[in-house]
Amino acid sequence: MTLKKLLAYILILALVSGLLSGCGGTNIPSDVETVTFTDSAGREVAVPAEITRVAPSGAVATMFLASVCPEYMVSIASTPSSAQYPYLDQSLIRLPTTGQLYGSKSTINLEALLDAKPQVIIDLGDAKDGIAHDMDSLQKQTGIPVVFIEADLPHMAEAFRMLGRLIGTKSSRCEELAAYVEETVSLAET
Secondary structure (H helix, E strand, O other): OOHHHHHHHHHHHHHHHHHHHHOOOOOOOOOOOEEEEEOOOOOEEEEEOOOOOEEEOOHHHHHHHHHHOHHHEOOEOOOOOHHHHHHOOHHHHOOOEOOOOOOOOOOOOHHHHHHHOOOEEEEEEOOOOOHHHHHHHHHHHHOOOEEEEEOOHHHHHHHHHHHHHHOHHHHHHHHHHHHHHHHHHHHHHO
């Protein structure tokens, strides 16, 4: 066996080992207290009991999280345009862009996501066929807990409440937004 082939085999073995070690469950440190959270897809996800570092899965999640806990966000899905700057917390503009994290329009920047070190990835949006599989796949790919919260118009108030249960320190803010959604929908229906 030539030295070149031997080095190629060693490199392949190292790459495969690296890929396998990052896949599977979640990489929550063993000294971190966890709780089980049941998401809108019915998945039971082990998440840290105290969440202070979140990554959105896409644009809808970015908007929700920016309204609830901008100081906990470690990334955004897409870089805002300069026209959006006046409406955004300045700290959000400086966050790394991770792209759309899953689906047919995925633009995931896995390196930026992993460098941001989120405790949890949060997906908010419509419940599509196969959403549980998509969330499980993203969790396996990243080693980061992934939670799905259904957030279409009929479920918007409940989405804020569920987000408040997930991020307990923001439950009062989430309840305030849920009540606002219910009031607004009620006014629209009359």
